[in-house]
Amino acid sequence: MKQLKNLLEESSLKITPQRLAILKELEKKGHASIEEIYEDIRDFFPSISLATIYKNITALKDENIISEICLHHKPKFEITKEPHAHFICKKCGKVEDVPFNELIKGEIDKQYPDSQKELYIYGICKECKEKES
Incomplete structure (x- = not known):
């Protein structure tokens, strides 16, 4: 939790329980949609709105x-x-870091300096392949 507070302290944002809860969910899940975050945070903040x-x-x-992640x-x-x-599974939508x-x-940095690097690989994850067998 301290590491998450440090992320906020190093920014211009105030440390709020809601922001910490969002970061905690992302840390726990790795990748999550706004709706997934909302569903999990509502357990701790029942009055929180989707707009918040x-x-x-x-x-x-x-x-x-x-x-x-687009x-x-x-x-x-x-x-x-x-x-x-x-890596994005075409069956279940699971997202994994690669x-x-x-x-x-190095090649990307050389050809496209100062660029935002996003690479998406689509396929079938191990769990979905095992279900097919």
């Missing part, structure tokens, strides 16, 4: 504390970290 979640997600994103059907969010790719190797990262 949207407002705080936007503020956290504007401060680069969290990043948006999926075809519904964006998900994660705590910002080193550049990496995302590290960039240094060769790919």
